[in-house]
Amino acid sequence: xxAHYLENAGIATVVISLVRLHSEKIKPPRALFVPFELGRPLxxxxxxxxxxxxxxxxxxxxxxxxxxxxxxxxxxxxPVKSGDWKPAFDVPGAAELSGAxxxxxxxxxxxxxxxxxxxxxxxxxxxxxxxxxxxIALVADQLxxxxxxxxxxxxxxxxxxxxxxxxxxxxxxxxxxxxAALSGWFWRQTLAAQAIAKFRTDFATSDDKSRQMIASFMxxxxxxxxxxx
Numbered sequence: 553x554x555a556h557y558l559e560n561a562g563i564a565t566v567v568i569s570l571v572r573l574h575s576e577k578i579k580p581p582r583a584l585f586v587p588f589e590l591g592r593p594l595x596x597x598x599x600x601x602x603x604x605x606x607x608x609x610x611x612x613x614x615x616x617x618x619x620x621x622x623x624x625x626x627x628x629x630x631p632v633k634s635g636d637w638k639p640a641f642d643v644p645g646a647a648e649l650s651g652a653x654x655x656x657x658x659x660x661x662x663x664x665x666x667x668x669x670x671x672x673x674x675x676x677x678x679x680x681x682x683x684x685x686x687x688i689a690l691v692a693d694q695l696x697x698x699x700x701x702x703x704x705x706x707x708x709x710x711x712x713x714x715x716x717x718x719x720x721x722x723x724x725x726x727x728x729x730x731x732a733a734l735s736g737w738f739w740r741q742t743l744a745a746q747a748i749a750k751f752r753t754d755f756a757t758s759d760d761k762s763r764q765m766i767a768s769f770m771x772x773x774x775x776x777x778x779x780x781x
Contacts, residue, residue, distance in 0.1 A: 555580040566610045568593045572623075579621040582613040586626040589731055595628075596730050602628075637733045638741070639664070639722040649746045651692035657743045658688040658717070665721040677716040680709035687713045695747050704755075704762040711748050711770055718744055739775045749779060 555565040559581050567583040569575040570590055575583040586606060588595050594603040609626055616622045643660050647653040662684060669675045680687055687710050694707065719734050739745045748770055755767035771779070 553578045553580055555582075564614050566613050568606070568610055569623075572625075575623050579623075581621055582616055583621070583623045584610045584613060584626055585623065587629060592731065598727075637729075637737050639737070640725045641721075643742070647743065649695070649743055649750065651696035651698065654692045654695060654743050654747055655688060658692075658714075661717055661721040664724040665717050668720050668724040671724070675716065675720060677713050677720065680706060680713045682710065682713070684713075684717055687717070691744075691747060695750070704760070704766045707751065708766045708769060711751065714744055714748070718742060735772075735775070739771075739779060 567580045569583045569585045572585045752770040755763040
């Protein structure tokens with residue numbers, strides 16, 4: 553591990569660890585385990601105070617000079633995957649899954665999505681190369697079996713864009729949110745999540761090897777078990 557080489561060169565290091573087992577095995581000189589999601593070692597986006605607290609906790613470990621590795625646990629608990637949270641704007645209630653119902657739900661997402669994109673000046677939407685309206689139409693048509701068969705790559709990117717559309721929309725006019733709260737809302741309360749789960753099931757049983765592979769990327773592993781997919 554890089555920390556060992558830096559320490560041997562006389563440079564003190566602290567590792568912020570998202571997987572405790574890895575730190576237990578690699579044994580860096582100093583490691584702070586944090587109970588956050590992969591990709592978010594400092595916690596929730598926009599939570600400046602919380603992120604600074606994580607950094608202060610990590611830097612405080614530089615005082616440790618003992619011969620034995622130090623692995624400390626960040627004291628704050630992991631965010632709860634609650635499905636009770638809802639965005640500030642109205643979203644159509646649960647309905648039977650269909651292309652038309654999905655289009656209606658997505659229509660409620662478009663104004664807050666565009667407002668949030670203008671507010672922040674950025675968006676993670678765009679993997680598919682389609683507009684939000686085109687992604688919605690494509691996914692709805694595929695759900696109904698009305699559209700022509702499209703490549704596995706395009707459906708994967710369209711699904712990722714659909715997730716971005718929902719999660720970025722939900723952040724409008726909200727204080728910093730945990731990704732656990734956002735994920736709980738998306739996977740437990742939206743027709744879009746139901747549509748993606750259906751694609752995953754259909755693709756996993758397909759004779760097309762590329763679709764079988766894409767199926768494994770559609771729903772995060774933690775939600776596969778939670779939703780009994």
